[in-house]
Every structure is written in structure tokens, then in C-alpha cells.
Amino acid sequence: MSVLVVGSMAYDDIETPHAQVNDALGGSATFFSTAASYFSPVNLVAVVGEDFKHEEIAFLRARGVDLDGLTTEKGKTFRWKGRYLANMNDRETIYTHLNVFQTFNPVLPEKYRDSEFVFLANISPELQYHVMTQVRKPKFVAMDTMNFWITGSLESLRRTLGVVDALLINDSEVKMLSEEDNLFIAARRVQEMGPKTLIIKKGEHGALLVHGSSYFHCPAYPVESLNDPTGAGDTFAGGFMGYLAMAGEVTEDHLRRAVVFGSALASFCVEDFSIGRLQSLSKADIGARVESLREMTRFSEDTRWLAGR
Amino acid sequence: MSVLVVGSMAYDDIETPHAQVNDALGGSATFFSTAASYFSPVNLVAVVGEDFKHEEIAFLRARGVDLDGLTTEKGKTFRWKGRYLANMNDRETIYTHLNVFQTFNPVLPEKYRDSEFVFLANISPELQYHVMTQVRKPKFVAMDTMNFWITGSLESLRRTLGVVDALLINDSEVKMLSEEDNLFIAARRVQEMGPKTLIIKKGEHGALLVHGSSYFHCPAYPVESLNDPTGAGDTFAGGFMGYLAMAGEVTEDHLRRAVVFGSALASFCVEDFSIGRLQSLSKADIGARVESLREMTRFSEDTRWLAGR
Numbered sequence: 001m002s003v004l005v006v007g008s009m010a011y012d013d014i015e016t017p018h019a020q021v022n023d024a025l026g027g028s029a030t031f032f033s034t035a036a037s038y039f040s041p042v043n044l045v046a047v048v049g050e051d052f053k054h055e056e057i058a059f060l061r062a063r064g065v066d067l068d069g070l071t072t073e074k075g076k077t078f079r080w081k082g083r084y085l086a087n088m089n090d091r092e093t094i095y096t097h098l099n100v101f102q103t104f105n106p107v108l109p110e111k112y113r114d115s116e117f118v119f120l121a122n123i124s125p126e127l128q129y130h131v132m133t134q135v136r137k138p139k140f141v142a143m144d145t146m147n148f149w150i151t152g153s154l155e156s157l158r159r160t161l162g163v164v165d166a167l168l169i170n171d172s173e174v175k176m177l178s179e180e181d182n183l184f185i186a187a188r189r190v191q192e193m194g195p196k197t198l199i200i201k202k203g204e205h206g207a208l209l210v211h212g213s214s215y216f217h218c219p220a221y222p223v224e225s226l227n228d229p230t231g232a233g234d235t236f237a238g239g240f241m242g243y244l245a246m247a248g249e250v251t252e253d254h255l256r257r258a259v260v261f262g263s264a265l266a267s268f269c270v271e272d273f274s275i276g277r278l279q280s281l282s283k284a285d286i287g288a289r290v291e292s293l294r295e296m297t298r299f300s301e302d303t304r305w306l307a308g309r
Numbered sequence: 310m311s312v313l314v315v316g317s318m319a320y321d322d323i324e325t326p327h328a329q330v331n332d333a334l335g336g337s338a339t340f341f342s343t344a345a346s347y348f349s350p351v352n353l354v355a356v357v358g359e360d361f362k363h364e365e366i367a368f369l370r371a372r373g374v375d376l377d378g379l380t381t382e383k384g385k386t387f388r389w390k391g392r393y394l395a396n397m398n399d400r401e402t403i404y405t406h407l408n409v410f411q412t413f414n415p416v417l418p419e420k421y422r423d424s425e426f427v428f429l430a431n432i433s434p435e436l437q438y439h440v441m442t443q444v445r446k447p448k449f450v451a452m453d454t455m456n457f458w459i460t461g462s463l464e465s466l467r468r469t470l471g472v473v474d475a476l477l478i479n480d481s482e483v484k485m486l487s488e489e490d491n492l493f494i495a496a497r498r499v500q501e502m503g504p505k506t507l508i509i510k511k512g513e514h515g516a517l518l519v520h521g522s523s524y525f526h527c528p529a530y531p532v533e534s535l536n537d538p539t540g541a542g543d544t545f546a547g548g549f550m551g552y553l554a555m556a557g558e559v560t561e562d563h564l565r566r567a568v569v570f571g572s573a574l575a576s577f578c579v580e581d582f583s584i585g586r587l588q589s590l591s592k593a594d595i596g597a598r599v600e601s602l603r604e605m606t607r608f609s610e611d612t613r614w615l616a617g618r
Contacts (some may be wrong), residue, residue: 039614041464044335086490087490088490088491089490125434128584179479180530181395181396181397181398182397182513182535183513183531184513184531184533184534185533186531202514204491204492204493205511205514205515206514206515206526206528208528214604214609215528215605216605216606216607217528217605217606218606218608219515219517219524219526222492222493223491223493224491224493224494243614246613246614247613253608255611256607256608256609257608257609257611259608260608261611261614264479283614283615283617286615287615290611290615294608295523296524296525296526297527297606298525298527299525299527299564299565299566299568299569299603300562300565300566302566302570302599304555304556305348305552305555305570305592306592306595306596306599308592
């Protein structure tokens with residue numbers, strides 16, 4: 001089954017304590033669809049400017065991404081420049097040039113409207129809601145959001161939360177949105193706003209899936225060569241949604257594995273700039289990380305104490 | 310097999326946003342030995358003042374804690390007052406009255422000197438080292454430390470790190486000690502200082518065991534009624550070391566289960582003030598949390614994508 005993503009495509013300029021790159025292909029829809037394409041066909045809705053390179057289009061198309069929903073507008077592609085601080089986690093935005101993204105109005109091609117798996121990347125909650133009015137009978141809709149919308153567009157955000165199945169969000173943002181410091185209580189508060197499934201991303205601490213009343217925790221793969229965290233969240237989302245779309249149904253078991261595959265994909269993303277590391281992974285590469293994550297959480301039964309010695 | 314702990318016994322005054330308690334039994338050796346006593350006999354070395362209540366002594370003795378190493382000095386017991394902020398994680402110290410703890414000089418009773426499992430709670434690295442000169446042939450020594458010693462007594466701390474097997478430490482402290490922001494690289498740097506085994510405590514994010522080159526991650530049990538985090542680290546250590554001492558040998562499998570039991574015990578500790586919740590747990594109580602932690606990390610094999618469909 002294919003997965004629909006509505007989000008941004010961008011060129012990023014990125015500074016880290018160790019390197020600087022310019023004109024790196026970025027944007028939520030880019031990372032998402034590259035990751036998801038390992039598992040399922042992707043339908044992409046985004047906007048780019050006239051400066052967007054043909055080679056990027058060709059790359060995505062070769063990976064099975066349908067680009068009928070990609071529009072090219074007069075002007076320049078969305079550009080973002082960010083600088084990562086020494087801890088490679090906190091970052092500051094040097095500039096954001098929305099360019100053609102400023103007037104982005106996602107219109108789904110007719111053939112996308114029956115999409116069953118939908119990801120609303122981090123765009124305004126109004127646009128996310130607008131997408132929801134165009135899909136006919138989705139089976140599973142997940143959305144992303146960020147502090148900017150939580151503080152600035154809370155009412156719209158809550159309306160969109162009311163019509164989706166799942167929210168992917170950072171741990172600090174789930175606390176901000178719920179106004180609650182306890183992570184587990186915060187998750188329940190947000191579930192009460194709509195989404196019954198939460199995927200809480202915690203960087204080096206892993207990810208927590210809250211599905212109804214059940215919890216699943218996936219650790220972070222121990223990445224030692226962290227070069228650029230940009231896009232890790234969207235890559236996670238791509239692995240997660242791509243895996244679910246491939247599975248074709250949303251069960252607890254599929255959701256758990258989807259979180260593990262999302263984590264595995266995200267661990268590759270951060271090892272290089274842009275989609276550098278995501279372009280040509282093998283099943284063996286991905287499978288090895290999935291098995292590492294399994295090995296990292298394995299513990300055998302206690303046969304002494306609990307059994308009464 | 311019994312486990313030796315050298316640490317503090319104290320009375321704490323604690324303020325949280327929701328409650329205030331005074332004269333709560335506290336101290337690293339108290340939390341440690343209460344937790345460890347579920348699994349193995351405990352030998353305790355600490356000092357208290359003349360105001361220390363007989364009922365506390367009786368409680369510990371009834372739990373199988375040998376108190377021949379507990380000395381009572383003229384003066385008052387160590388007192389600490391802390392206030393937890395709204396997030397129940399950050400805290401400020403209102404006062405610390407070391408009292409008799411100021412001149413604590415741990416001397417091991419002869420019968421403790423053959424201890425095979427030793428925990429050096431969070432006392433000065435000089436005193437920790439002094440204990441190490443008194444044990445004859447320990448099988449597994451673990452130590453705790455804190456930012457205060459990392460910034461103020463680094464040389465002594467490194468000497469002690471050089472003679473122990475394991476370090477239990479917070480994630481922020483492992484980064485401070487190694488001067489490295491990447492958690493996984495930080496862990497390796499600290500291993501190079503001596504301890505081949507690290508147990509990195511991450512609060513609501515769980516705990517990471519780094520043993521040689523292997524990683525094991527245990528999530529935090531989802532505690533919703535967090536009432537007082539005081540003593541959680543020492544309780545974790547008590548469950549961890551008590552379990553290992555019961556197992557009698559240090560294998561990867563035992564270490565992993567020890568981390569899970571430590572996590573389970575710590576999850577009870579924070580639900581009440583002092584050792585309130587730790588006084589009378591059943592095997593069924595503890596076993597249920599261990600099984601919750603297993604369920605929280607379980608994911609089944611992918612049989613579609615990796616298998617090639």
C-alpha cells in the first residue's frame with residue numbers, strides 16, 4: 001500500500017562544530033519519502049521553486065516516489081540555515097526563507113485522495129486540516145508538529161489533533177502541549193485531545209510508543225558518528241509510516257516494529273548530511289540495526305528469585 | 310552471597326509542589342540496603358548520631374541488614390533539606406548539616422573484609438578509596454559519584470575509578486566526567502578511566518548498561534504517581550547489587566536482569582516519601598513491574614520486508 005506525505009522540500013545550509021555544508025537537499029517531505037521508499041510506494045505533495053534541481057527529482061522518482069503532487073512555482077525553493085551547538089542537539093536558526101513555501105496550498109491529485117496511510121509533516125495545522133478534508137477514507141493518519149504551532153496556533157492545532165490517529169512529537173513538545181511535566185501523564189493528556197497513538201521521540205534516549213493504554217520503548221541505536229541531526233524526525237516518520245503502509249494494517253505488533261524500523265532509519269540519517277546516508281541502504285544494513293536494537297533490549301527470565309529459589 | 314554498602318544514613322526534610330515531610334529516614338545506605346535486602350543479606354557501614362531512632366535500626370535488622378558496621382557518634386545524624394521544583398526532577402538544597410557524617414571514617418569490621426560484592430555509595434572518592442584498601446578480594450565493586458566530586462575532587466575520583474568494576478552515574482554526570490556530549494562516546498571515555506561496566510541512569514528515560522562493548526537499555530517503568538524522587542538512584546543501586554550478589558556471579562545475563570530489578574525497585578521508591586513504598590513489597594509486586602518492563606520492550610520479528618516478501 002502506498003503512503004501519502006504532505007510537507008516541505010528545501011535546500012538547507014548547515015553548520016556544525018565540525019563542518020559546514022550549503023545547498024543540502026532537505027525538507028520534511030524529502031527525508032520522509034526517502035526513508036519510506038524502502039518499504040512502500042510514496043505519494044508526495046510539496047512545492048518547490050524554479051531553482052530545484054532536476055537530479056533531486058530523478059532521484060526520488062527512481063526510489064518509487066510519485067511526484068504528481070509536486071508543484072513547481074515561480075521563485076525560489078524554501079531555504080533554511082541552521083547552526084548546531086557543541087552538543088549537536090540544540091540548534092539556532094540563522095535564517096528561514098520560505099520563498100515559494102509561503103503560499104503553499106496543498107491540493108491532492110485525484111488519485112491520492114483514496115490514500116489509506118497519510119503523514120502530515122510539520123506544516124501549519126490549518127494546512128494539515130485542509131489536507132484532511134481532501135482524503136476520503138484514510139485508515140491511519142499521523143501528524144507531526146512543533147513548539148512554534150503549540151505556542152502560536154494552539155486552537156488550530158487542537159482541531160487537527162481531533163481528526164488524526166497518531167502524533168509524532170518530541171518529549172519536550174508533548175510536555176509543552178499538555179502543560180504536564182510527567183511524560184506518561186502528558187501522553188495521556190494528549191491522547192485525550194484526539195490521537196490514540198503517540199510516538200514520542202527522545203533523541204539519544206530513544207522513542208516511546210503510547211498506543212491506547214500500552215507502552216513500547218525503543219532505545220536509540222548508539223550512533224557515535226553523529227554528523228547532522230537535521231531530518232532525523234522526518235526520517236523516523238518515513239520509516240515508521242512506510243513500514244505500516246507495507247504491512248497494510250495497524251496492529252500493536254506492526255506499530256512496534258514500525259517504531260523500530262523508524263529508529264533504525266533515523267540512526268542512518270544523522271550519520272551524514274542531508275539524505276547522504278539514506279540514499280542506498282541495503283536490507284542487510286537496516287536489518288543489522290533492527291537486530292542491534294533487539295539485542296539492546298533483550299533480557300532473559302529470572303529463574304531464581306521470582307521462582308522462589 | 311551478601312553485599313557490602315558504605316554510605317550515609319540521614320534524616321531528610323523534603324518539600325515538593327504537593328507535600329512536605331520532615332525527619333524522613335534517608336541516606337544512600339538506607340535506600341540501598343532496604344532495596345538490596347529483597348535479594349541478599351546486606352552488610353552496612355555508616356555513621357549516625359545519638360538522635361537516630363531505634364525503630365529504624367530494628368527495621369533494617371529485621372530485613373536482614375547486618376549493622377555491626379554502623380557506628381553511633383556523639384552528636385546528630387546527617388540532615389538534608391531539599392525542595393523539588395514543579396517538574397519533580399530539578400531540586401535545590403535548602404541546607405546540608407553533615408553533623409556526625411563530617412568525620413565519617415569507614416572502618417570495616419573484620420568479618421566484612423572478605424565481601425565479594427561491594428557498593429561504594431556517594432561519599433568522597435577518598436573515603437571510597439579508603440574502603441577499597443580494606444576489602445581483600447572483592448569480585449565486583451560498584452561505585453556512585455556526583456557532579457560535586459567531578460568538579461571538586463577529580464584527581465581522587467580518577468584514582469578510585471581506576472580500582473572499581475562498575476560506575477553507576479547519571480547521564481548528565483557521565484558527560485561532565487568525560488567532557489563529551491555524545492552519550493555513547495562519553496561512556497567509552499569513562500570505561501577507559503577504569504570501570505568496564507557503566508550503569509547510566511536517565512530518570513524517566515530509563516537506564517543504559519554499558520558492559521565492555523555491549524549495550525543494554527531498560528526503559529523506566531511509567532510511574533504516574535511520582536511523589537518523591539529522593540533515593541531513587543540508591544534504590545536502583547540496591548536492587549542492582551542485591552540481585553547480582555544473590556546470583557553470585559557477574560555475567561552479561563545477570564547484569565541485564567540486575568538493571569531491570571534495579572529499575573523496578575526504583576519505580577516503587579519514587580511513589581512515596583522516604584522508604585515508605587519499599588518497606589513491604591511482595592515478590593509479586595516486583596515481578597509484575599519486571600514483566601511490565603519486558604512487555605514494554607518486546608517486538609516480534611519482521612517476517613515480510615527483511616525476509617524479502
